[in-house]
Amino acid sequence: MLVLDKLSKSYGGRDVLAGLSHTFRAGEFVAIMGESGVGKSTLLNLIAGLDAPDSGQVLVDGTPMAALDDAAATRLRRTRMGFIFQAFHVLPHLSLRQNVALPLLLNGAIDGRADEMLDAVGLGGRGADFPRQLSGGELQRVAIARALVHRPALLLADEPTGNLDPDTAQGILELLRRETRQSGAGAIMVTHSHAAAAMADQVLLLTRSGLKLT
Ligand SMILES: Nc1ncnc2c1ncn2[C@@H]1O[C@H](COP(=O)(O)OP(=O)(O)OP(=O)(O)O)[C@@H](O)[C@H]1O
Numbered sequence: 001m002l003v004l005d006k007l008s009k010s011y012g013g014r015d016v017l018a019g020l021s022h023t024f025r026a027g028e029f030v031a032i033m034g035e036s037g038v039g040k041s042t043l044l045n046l047i048a049g050l051d052a053p054d055s056g057q058v059l060v061d062g063t064p065m066a067a068l069d070d071a072a073a074t075r076l077r078r079t080r081m082g083f084i085f086q087a088f089h090v091l092p093h094l095s096l097r098q099n100v101a102l103p104l105l106l107n108g109a110i111d112g113r114a115d116e117m118l119d120a121v122g123l124g125g126r127g128a129d130f131p132r133q134l135s136g137g138e139l140q141r142v143a144i145a146r147a148l149v150h151r152p153a154l155l156l157a158d159e160p161t162g163n164l165d166p167d168t169a170q171g172i173l174e175l176l177r178r179e180t181r182q183s184g185a186g187a188i189m190v191t192h193s194h195a196a197a198a199m200a201d202q203v204l205l206l207t208r209s210g211l212k213l214t
Contacts, residue, residue, distance in 0.1 A: 001023065001024065001025060001026050001061060001062075002023070002024040002047065002058070002059070002060055002154065002186070002188075003022075003023050003024075003058070003059040004020055004021055004022045004023075004024075004043075004046075004047070004056070004058055005021055005056050005057045005058075005059065006019045006020070006021050006055065006056035006057075007019070007020045007021070007043075007046055007053045007055075007056035007057070007058070008020070008053060008054050008055045008056055009039070009042055009046060009051070009053050009054055010054060016038075016039040016042050017039050017042060017043060017046075017053075018208070019056065019210075020043070020056070020210045020211060021056075021210070022204075022210070022211045024186060024188065025186070026153075026184075026186055027180075027184050027185065027186050028186050028187075028201050028202060029176075029177065029180055029186065029187045029189070029199070029200045029201045029202075030186075030187065030188050030189070030200055030201065030202045030203075030204060031189050031190075031191055031196060031197040031200035031202070031203045031204070032188060032189070032190045032191070032203075032204050032205075032206055032211070033190075033191060033192065033197055033203060033204070033205055033206070033214070034205055034206035034207060036192075038206050038207065038208070039206060040158075040190040040206055041086065041158055041190065043190075043206065044156050044158055044188065044190055046058060047156060047188065048077065048081065048083060048156055049065045049068075049073050049076075049077060052066070060076065060080070060154075078103065078106050078107060079107055079150070079152075080152055080153045080154060081152050081153070081154050081155075081156060082103070082146075082147035082148055082150065082152035082154070082155045082156070082185075083147055083155075083156050083157075084140075084143050084144055084147045084155070084156070084157040084158060084160045085143070085158055086158045086159055086162070088139045088140055088142065088143040089143065090131045090139050090142050090143055090146075091131070092130070092131050092132060093130075094130075094131075095127060095128050095129065095130055096118060096123060096126055096127050096128070096129050096130070096131070096134075096142050097111075097114050097115065097118065097127030097128065099131070099142055099146055100114040100117055100118055100127075100142060100145045100146045100149055101114035101149065102146060103146060103147075103149055103150040103152075104149055104150050107150055109150065113149050114127070114145075114149060115127055117145035117146075117148060117149045118142075118145055120145065120148075120175055121141035121142070121144055121145045121172065121175065122141060122168065122171070123138060123141055123142065123145070136163045137163040137164045137165070137168065139163075140160070140161075140162070140163045140164060141164075141168075141172065144157075144160060144172060144175070144176070148175075148176075148179045151179070151182075151183040151185065152183075152185060153183075153184075153185050153186065154185060154186050154187070154188070155176070155180060155185055155186070155187040155188070155189075156187075156188050157176070157187065157188070157189040157190065157191075158190045159190060159191055159192065159193075160172065160173075160176065160189060160191070160196070161173060161191070161193060161195075161196055162191075162192075162193075166195065169193070169195065169196070170195065173195070173196055173199050174199075176189070177199055187200075
């Protein structure tokens with residue numbers, strides 16, 4: 001379970017989030033929508049612990065993220081979370097297979113599922129290629145394979161289908177659903193796409209006054 005408790009964040013004196021509270025139940029697939037600039041990516045970054053709130057706290061299974069030291073926070077992210085960022089953060093000097101296998105290797109697991117996940121995102125047989133040989137949509141799919149490969153308990157996805165054509169996007173959304181259902185994982189997906197939001201258990205709208213059910 002993930003609890004957001006009165007989260008506030010401002011940049012340069014301008015409030016982006018002001019006292020936002022919400023509880024996400026374990027295993028729930030939630031879509032967050034809202035107008036550009038309202039703070040959706042900021043919220044995901046706070047949940048991921050990649051940025052700190054000015055006030056308020058994020059609790060993961062009852063533990064305040066702020067109470068963890070850097071090593072413990074990194075361990076929590078590495079073992080329990082999967083990330084799909086808007087900028088894909090695919091490492092240029094690693095092959096696609098090595099990129100996808102990274103969460104497994106960092107967790108001391110064998111990298112057996114990397115090829116299976118490349119296959120699942122439509123990049124089977126391209127494991128030895130390097131990121132520079134890929135299109136934007138293909139890079140996004142590598143990032144998706146990497147986010148799922150270690151079966152995280154919580155998937156955080158920022159516009160995971162933003163660079164994909166509608167058919168490929170649909171296939172990827174089905175993969176996200178299938179993988180999270182199989183492992184009982186929760187997901188928080190920021191999206192402008194109504195097709196993407198339609199497959200979530202719950203769609204929330206982020207506005208200046210907080211998160212609301214649609
Ligand atoms: N590091 C930063 N420094 C200064 N301002 C920032 C920073 N990060 C975000 N902002 C500002 O905070 C506001 C919210 O940004 P955020 O990226 O969270 O919006 P968003 O809802 O995800 O938008 P979009 O749908 O366009 O991706 C924006 O006005 C943005 O300019």
